[in-house]
Each structure stands twice: as C-alpha cells, then as structure tokens.
Amino acid sequence: MQTFSKKKAVTLAKAGDIGVPSARPARRKRKVVPGDAPSADFVEALARGLRVMRCFEPGVKSLGNLELAQLTGLPKSTISRIVYTLTNLGYLRYHTDTGRYSPGYGVLALGFGLLAGLEVRQLARPLMEDLAHATGGAVALGTFDGQAMTYVDAVHGSSALYLRLPVGHRLGPDSAMGRAYLAALTDAEREALLAGLDGDALQPEMIAQARTDIEQTGCCFAIGDWQQGINAVAAPFATFTGEGLFVMSCGGPANVLPEAYLRMEVAGMLREIVAKLSPAYAQAFSRAR
Known part of the structure; x- marks a missing residue:
C-alpha cells in the first residue's frame, strides 16, 4: 500500500492548473520540512x-x-x-494581582484565521x-503540529461522553x-519525526502494528491501550485540497464503542468518509484489499 504524503496532496490539488507566464522567473523557495535541523x-x-x-496548553490558565x-x-x-514582547503585542496578558501570564486575545486571530x-x-x-x-462517539479531525496531533475540529455524538476533547x-x-x-509516513519521514519529538517515543511494536492495520484495513486502532476504557479508530488521508496530511478518528467509552463494533462497523463508516475527502486514500485502500 502506498503511503499518504503531503506531496501527494499537493499534486492532487494542483492537477489541471494552468501556468500563467510572469515577467520574471519566480524565486525558488526553500523547502521546509518539519523536524529538519x-x-x-x-x-x-x-x-x-x-x-x-x-x-x-489546554487546561493551563496562567x-x-x-x-x-x-x-x-x-x-x-x-x-x-x-513575555514582555508577547504582552506588548497582545499575545499574552499580564495579571498584576498574581504576576502571572495567560494567552492574550491576539492568539485568537491567529487560530481562527487558520481554522477559517x-x-x-x-x-x-x-x-x-x-x-x-450514527455511532454516539466523538469524531475528530486532526493533524501534526510539530510535536503532537492537534484537533482542528471535533463533534461529540452523545451528551453521555465523559471525554469531550x-x-x-x-x-x-x-x-x-x-x-x-x-x-501513513514513509520510513524516512517517520524516523525524522520521532527523532524530533520531546518525551518518550512510540514503541516499535506499536508502530509495526499500526502499519499492519493500515495496510489491511486502512485504519489504526487503540483498544483501551491509549486510555483505559476508551476505544478509538483513526484513518489518515492526504486531502485533495492540498492542505496536507490529516487524520480523522472516532472514539468513545468501550460500552459505547465495543471493539467488535468498532472494527466491523465504525471502521467501515470512517473509511467511506475519508474516501470522499481523499481519492488517493480510496485508491490505495482498494489496492490493499
């Protein structure tokens, strides 16, 4: 099975573009690869x-x-x-009563600008x-931010979910x-990313299992081993919009999403959704099957 890379997403997004001559050759921009020295x-x-x-981070007030x-x-x-500079620019707020700092409203402009x-x-x-x-689970869309996976959207299917991220x-x-x-990364991309992470790296056997799951089902699973009592399935895809590599997941308590239901039903629904957002995913998974 082919991996889903950011290069593929860009190629798909630019397919059919018509070049417009310019007065002078465009300056070649330096390629920036997260994790590079x-x-x-x-x-x-x-x-x-x-x-x-x-x-x-979320939950840190000051x-x-x-x-x-x-x-x-x-x-x-x-x-x-x-902190003086960031406060002066509006990205931090200084609390005179405590002498502590919290995010300022300038951060909102950056975040909402990206999301919009x-x-x-x-x-x-x-x-x-x-x-x-359909599932009663929590469905999230995320991507890698340089150190962790970050939610760019989330929908909660049930008010009973106690884990509402x-x-x-x-x-x-x-x-x-x-x-x-x-x-979904190539071996070289994966090694570079893991080398740049702070904290403990993922165990090799867990990565091997994830790659096997992707090749066989187009999805990865976490059955109570990420957080006790929580099951989840996730699928990676390179968007046809050219915005890069994303992952969509569906998870929830084991009593809402038991393993058999997650693997047999929810994974199939997730694959259908991701295939609509990424023709490359649909083609790669059809070949894998």
Whole structure:
C-alpha cells in the first residue's frame, strides 16, 4: 500500500492548473520540512517565543516566569524579555494581582484565521456530524503540529461522553490518531519525526502494528491501550485540497464503542468518509484489499 504524503496532496490539488507566464522567473523557495535541523535561515528568537506560547496548553490558565523557564529550559532573563514582547503585542496578558501570564486575545486571530481557511475542515464537518450521530462517539479531525496531533475540529455524538476533547486539544503519538499519522509516513519521514519529538517515543511494536492495520484495513486502532476504557479508530488521508496530511478518528467509552463494533462497523463508516475527502486514500485502500 502506498503511503499518504503531503506531496501527494499537493499534486492532487494542483492537477489541471494552468501556468500563467510572469515577467520574471519566480524565486525558488526553500523547502521546509518539519523536524529538519535548523538552517541559517532559522530565527532562534522567534522559535523561543513560540516555545513559550506552546506552554499554554489546554487546561493551563496562567504561568509565571519561573514556570515558563522550567518548561522551556530558557534562562529567566530571556523569558522576561520574551513575555514582555508577547504582552506588548497582545499575545499574552499580564495579571498584576498574581504576576502571572495567560494567552492574550491576539492568539485568537491567529487560530481562527487558520481554522477559517481550512477547506478540509469545512468539507469534513457534515460528514463528521453524521458519523458522530450514527455511532454516539466523538469524531475528530486532526493533524501534526510539530510535536503532537492537534484537533482542528471535533463533534461529540452523545451528551453521555465523559471525554469531550475540544478543538486545539493535543494528543501524543500513542493515540489512535497519532498512530495513524505515523503509519501513513514513509520510513524516512517517520524516523525524522520521532527523532524530533520531546518525551518518550512510540514503541516499535506499536508502530509495526499500526502499519499492519493500515495496510489491511486502512485504519489504526487503540483498544483501551491509549486510555483505559476508551476505544478509538483513526484513518489518515492526504486531502485533495492540498492542505496536507490529516487524520480523522472516532472514539468513545468501550460500552459505547465495543471493539467488535468498532472494527466491523465504525471502521467501515470512517473509511467511506475519508474516501470522499481523499481519492488517493480510496485508491490505495482498494489496492490493499
């Protein structure tokens, strides 16, 4: 089975484009590959600022300079300059009563700008709603953000779900979504990504199982081993919109999505949805079968 790469998505999106002559040849842009070693064009100061912003994960309301220094490994003097700059630009808010910082409203403009421009999100939303209502599970659309899988959309099919993860939630590589993303990469892409991850890497046997699952079913499964009592299935796909590699997942409590139902019914529904969003997925899975 062929892997689903970002290059394929771009090729599909550009198929049929008509070139328009320009007054002069376009400057060839440097290809940026996440996980590659920084080049001379890498702006370290910007990277440090973004590292600080990433500390404010969902559920983290505020952080002080000392905590930010511990989380990033940066000197307190550097943290002080960074947070001053980010506060001045509106990306952080300073709380005078506590001396701590929280995300500012400037972050919303960046996040909503991205979400509003994602065509795949708009196309997938009604399909996700149908799947969530049919299964009672939580259906999510996510992609890799450089360190983790991040939800760009989520639909919850039942008010009884106790695990209700919102847009922006980040998952590790051991989740069904993370396994599906890794299994869709080439060997070289996967090794580069894992080498750049903070924390523990995914166990080789789990990656091997994920690749086998993809080849045989077009999906990856997490049966109570990502979080106890939670089952999930996920499928990776390169969008025909050219926006890159995404993963759609459906998960929930084992009593709502028992393993047999997840593998025999839900996986099939998920495959049908992903095939509508990615002809490349449909062709690759049909060959695998």
